[in-house]
Amino acid sequence: MNVTHLSESRAHSAPAAGDAARDAIIEVEGIHKIYGGSVTALENINLDFHRGALTSLLGPSGCGKTTLLKILAGLLQPTSGEVRVNGTPVTGPGPERAFVFQDFALMPWATVLRNAAYGLELRGVSLREREERARHYIDEVGLSGFEDKYPHELSGGMRQRVGLARALAVDADVLLMDEPFSAVDEQTRRKFQEDLIRLREIEKKTFLLVTHSIEEAVYLSDRIVLLSPRPGRVAQIVTPEIDRSGDPDAIRRTPEYLDLIDEIWAGLRTYVE
Numbered sequence: 001m002n003v004t005h006l007s008e009s010r011a012h013s014a015p016a017a018g019d020a021a022r023d024a025i026i027e028v029e030g031i032h033k034i035y036g037g038s039v040t041a042l043e044n045i046n047l048d049f050h051r052g053a054l055t056s057l058l059g060p061s062g063c064g065k066t067t068l069l070k071i072l073a074g075l076l077q078p079t080s081g082e083v084r085v086n087g088t089p090v091t092g093p094g095p096e097r098a099f100v101f102q103d104f105a106l107m108p109w110a111t112v113l114r115n116a117a118y119g120l121e122l123r124g125v126s127l128r129e130r131e132e133r134a135r136h137y138i139d140e141v142g143l144s145g146f147e148d149k150y151p152h153e154l155s156g157g158m159r160q161r162v163g164l165a166r167a168l169a170v171d172a173d174v175l176l177m178d179e180p181f182s183a184v185d186e187q188t189r190r191k192f193q194e195d196l197i198r199l200r201e202i203e204k205k206t207f208l209l210v211t212h213s214i215e216e217a218v219y220l221s222d223r224i225v226l227l228s229p230r231p232g233r234v235a236q237i238v239t240p241e242i243d244r245s246g247d248p249d250a251i252r253r254t255p256e257y258l259d260l261i262d263e264i265w266a267g268l269r270t271y272v273e
């Protein structure tokens with residue numbers, strides 16, 4: 001485990017071991033976000049996100065996690081500062097980034113297949129090609145056999161998977177996920193977490209996810225960025241060193257996993273007590 005305590009939010013001034021070998025796909029420099037001229041949501045955020053890594057944004061409610069994710073997606077403009085993706089400044093959404101919405105953002109009148117293919121449809125990909133690609137990712141997220149169902153016929157977890165299949169189908173480099181497991185029960189959540197680890201291995205994408213769950217962040221992440229209460233600043237960067245190749249239940253019982261959860265909780269509880 002590698003815990004970097006930051007006296008200021010210049011996070012990448014103290015890279016974790018092994019990080020030097022990875023290049024940054026997203027660079028965040030001096031981001032401030034002030035809503036309505038008075039609510040400072042984010043203050044001087046400086047971060048690099050490494051290609052192929054899964055990073056979680058964790059922190060108390062209202063600390064600016066979703067704000068940061070939306071700025072990275074280009075859905076929200078920062079008040080000052082810059083985000084670069086593959087070295088190019090972000091001015092809006094782009095094809096190299098796909099946002100998986102918390103509320104699924106599925107079209108209720110369209111089938112799973114059409115919903116999963118929707119990003120490709122927007123890009124003008126032919127019907128045959130987009131359905132072929134959508135079928136592949138529907139299978140990859142574990143929804144084979146549900147191609148012709150409608151969103152109301154699916155559980156929350158399944159709808160979330162359709163959103164993920166849609167994001168994967170457009171072949172974005174970066175998948176931005178806002179609390180992807182919040183609307184599902186514990187069993188589904190665990191299964192989905194395991195699937196995400198597997199998918200990450202297959203797809204080699206860069207994943208960024210917002211979560212409220214310390215356990216989830218530790219289980220899934222290569223890096224955890226802990227934000228302080230509003231105004232959100234980078235308080236700590238944690239690099240879990242957990243071997244995720246074994247049995248998921250056994251991983252959740254390892255001392256490394258449990259100690260890290262305790263350590264992060266010890267840091268966070270000062271904010272909530």
Ligand SMILES: Nc1ncnc2c1ncn2[C@@H]1O[C@H](COP(=O)(O)OP(=O)(O)OP(=O)(O)O)[C@@H](O)[C@H]1O
Nearest residue numbers: 035036039041060061062063064065066067068230
């Ligand atoms: N459109 C807006 N106008 C004004 N204030 C906003 C707006 N959106 C968010 N905020 C405020 O900015 C702060 C950060 O909000 P944000 O949703 O990014 O936090 P969060 O960490 O994702 O919260 P949660 O964990 O509760 O989802 C909060 O205090 C919120 O009330």
